[in-house]
Amino acid sequence: MCGIAGYLDFTRNLSDEYEKNYKIVKSMGNALTHRGPDSYGEYITNHAAFAHRRLVVIDPAGGAQPMKKKINGYEYVLVYNGELYNTDEIRNKLIHKGYQFFSTSDTEVVLTAYIEYGEKCVDEFNGIYGIAIWDPVKEACFLCRDRFGVKPLFYMQKDNQFLFASEIKGILANPEVSPVIDKYGLCEIFGLGPARTPGCGVYEGIHELKPGYAAYVDRNRSNIYCYWSLIAEEHTDNYEQTVEKTRFLLFDAIERQLVSDVPICTLLSGGVDSSIVSAVAANYQRKKGLTLDTYSFDFVDNKKYFKASNFQPSEDRPYVDIMVNAIRSNHKYLECETVKLAEYLKDAVLAKDLPGMADVDSSLFYFCREIKKNHTVCLSGECADEVFGGYPWFRDKEIYDRNAFPWSKNFDFRKEILDEDVLEQLPLEEYVNEQYENTLKLVAKLESDSKEVRRQREISYLNTAWFMTTLLDRKDRMTMASGLEVRVPFGDHRLIQYLYNVPWEYKYRRQEVKGLLRDSAKGILPDEVLYRKKSPYPKTYDPAYENLLKKTLKGILRDPDAPIHQLVNEARIEALMNQESDLGRPWFGQLMATPQMYAYLIEINFWLEHYDVQIKL
Template sequence: MCGITGFVQWNRDLTQESELLVRMTDSLSNRGPDASGTWISNPCAFGHRRLSVMDPENGAQPMHALQGDTSYTVVYNGELYNAPELKKELLQRGHHFRTQCDTEVLLASYIEWGPACVEKFNGIFAFAIWDGGREQVFMARDRLGVKPLFYSHAKDALIFGSEPKALLLHPDVEAVVGPEGLAEIFIVGPARTPGHGVYSSLHELKPAHAMIYSRNGIKTYAYWKLESVNHEHNLEETAVEVRRLLQDTLERQLASDVPVCSLLSGGLDSSALSALAVDYYNRTGQGQISTYSVDYVDNAKHFQAHSFQPGADGPWIQRMVDELKTDHHWIEIENGELVHALSQAMLVRDLPGMADVDSSLYLFCKEIKKGATVAISGEAADEVFGGYPWFHRDEMLNSGTFPWSVAPDMRAGLLSQDIREWIRPLDYLADRYSDAVAEVPLLDGETGKTAQMRVMSYLNITRFMPTLLDRKDRMSMGAGLEVRVPYCDHRLIQYVFNIPWEMKITGGREKGILRKALEGVLPDDVLYRKKSPYPKTHNPQYLAAVKQQVLDILDDPASPILPLIDKVQIRNLASSPEASSNLPWFGQLMSGPQLFAYLTQINGWLKTYNVAIR
């Protein structure tokens, strides 16, 4: 994994901009701590930071190739999991390779097939290729948006990068946020609308989209999308196919020239991946695999079961460690560390994010990095297979908005009256929801519960899942750790998307078809354990700390967040019983402590990035 950045500007001598390019590239050093490279050849400037995973000796970027008289240069962040098959086909077509890395395979694929190369890729990626023959830049992002790519079309320049921080160093990109950006932060956030960069001058290349930039301007287009088709397999055949796809995906993603580990929470999703990885390592003679789990100091003393988190993970983690005999690492985070890391998590993301869910993951990844460079994670299984409570509760299914944002009035009530009138947050949210629902590819004649569940699945895959993938990428790459997400394989997602809902919940359980597919892989008690989400701290010391931070912000007249919020309302919340609870209440997903931490992140972001509101 890596960080990429650069700019293309017609009719200007970019060789005078080498210092700027180096600064932009170095801003991504956390994403690529192992090497750095820049390249300028008018009208194009590319920068790259490398995290060495495949062929560490020979995979330096920017990477160049010459085909006849045409030169090509690529900067690339990602992994192609089908690189061996592509390489074999390209060799048969006359290509030659100097390295064992997938970067060279990706570049040769573009040389052979042009922009259509992305349709052949199985992997996670964001890349830019300068095509000297056509005098254009071709950019693309993987189908599910695992790897990020932002861009700005400012004046006569295209500026791009893996993270906003690189673009914001360019003099043509300002840290300005308008009404849509504020609505993204306060009413949609921490989710983001696909394609929205929050900053007024930034856009995000959407998942499954490509871009061509030439002297004629910008052209973006989708090269893949979810399709609705009739599901032809019976229950047994479906379970076999789900297992086949998951196993194939995982084995592809275990390929690495550096140490690989697995994240293990003791739940269905991570336990399945860990078990399949152990089986693969045993079959291929690769020895013992390491697993990692995260918790908080003294968390067990303060844990309260609720519908979103019905039980503690610790005993189940130990159950799987004993079963699989992995080299397990228990990571515990202090509450003081968690509070302190809220600021670092915001800097890694360049935006306020998921509060302690971000900062804890960042600290977790920093610890994992001490022993591994690549990790396997169970991210996205709930979105794909229907694991969240909102798939199963009528009041959430029928809420008329995103099920993770079912308290928009409460969120809008945190804003000052002037800001509410300016950004019209409830209208903005309603428009984004309508846009998302209008995209859903319903089958002809599909109505009722069947149509409703397809809509819910689509919203989760295209709107909520990117939020978690965004978080996973920033927090892990902020620590120089590559995290792979097998449940995000586009073949698996396309197949499961079309499994009828009644079959998905076979046995009357959430993710029933996944459980059936994994019979014999996991012990029955783990296989049928009720879902438990990523762990949160339950220590009242954390609540006290983040609440005090918010009160200090309210007491400081220089706090940049003050003109945006209703200070009286937030003070009232701070003294309310709900604010003293770790139970989900604020829009279902955000507890009192998380709300206060989020407001603190917003204030820190406005101050640190000197954000202008206009």
């Protein structure tokens, strides 16, 4: 994976001020060095300036960027962050059309596919990507992002310039840009955060190219459009056929994503999702005479404090042990200390350029630093719960009857920590409700769908368009902050499109959560793992962590210069911290409750301070 950045300006010739523009675009690229620590490059032509930071995964010698390819006297230029999983198929088609290739990299395939197919090249791609291509014939730039937003891409239109970067920090590195947040950005932070509205960059003027979207920018306009979305179709396969096709699509996605010229590993929690990925990967590696490397996460002393609940029915370690023995992987158990979990909250903000999922982020940040010591690429079980219906809210009658985001039910909690004057100025509930309603308008449905099926499609779409992208955003930033590439086979667009139309009674076969997935994995997992109850991403149960957060937050609230004073109700937050711990009052999803809200506020204060964010109400 890599980092890309650049800008376009059709009102002047950038080559005329080469040194000035080189310095600017290099600075934008340097802000993304963590994404690509292996090499770098810049390119400036008449109306475009590109920068690239490379993490070498395939063809170290032949995949350097910005990549140039000359056809009929015109030089096309590409900067690309991502990975194609059908590189060989596309290359062979292009060879039959007469093209020559000078590397084995997917980068050259992406660029050549654009030269041949133009904007339609994305129809050929199976992969994860953020792409920018300078087209010298049309004097235009083509940008696109993968179908579910596994790889990020942000942009900003400012005066005569169109700026873009893999991360917001790349845009902020341009001297013409200042970090400003208006009332709508604050609605994102306090009303929806750590989720973001698709397409929203939170900072004023900064946008995200939505998953499945592309942009075509020339001297006349910036045309931003959707090139792919889920389609509602009749599902005609019986259950046995559905199991067979699901198994094929999933296993094929896993094997495609194991292609790498550098060491590869998997994340293994002992849950069904990561165990399937690891089992298929282990078999694939074994055929090549290799042993799969696997990693699991936990927290120091968690065994001492862990208490089983409906939310977290069991510890991971016993199931990890079963899987390691079954697939004979070379496994490493990673544990994070409470102090580091709190320390890395700031690093997580720097990785994301925004406050995020608190210790869910900081723990992953820590674990990825450890994995990177030995590996550059790993596979994860992310996205399975969103597409197979694994979360509790897929089965919650209240969610069916209530028009709200399923993972953010307690909206009053969000309002009560805000300063009353600020709350009066923010259209908080209206904004959140508008984003919810706008999302429902995009849900693909059939005329024949019953009321129940329509609502099922809505909940499914909300999860893929919002919750899944939030987790993918977290995964990308926390991993790439260490130069570690994580691939998500459950995010394969062919699999998600197929499952979108599979009846829910199939997904919950025998009234069993993810029954379809379990049936698709029969024969490759031990029964103890195959039928294990869902247990989410691990979190610390050590009371010392919450106490440390309270101490830190109280220190911030007593600092008269802390920027968060502009926004929050200090008395209310102090009162909460003086009460008994409340782990049952969720701020966001299953993993963020009251303690994580404290961490979120700590992150907000650090973010405002470090980025010198200007608040505009």
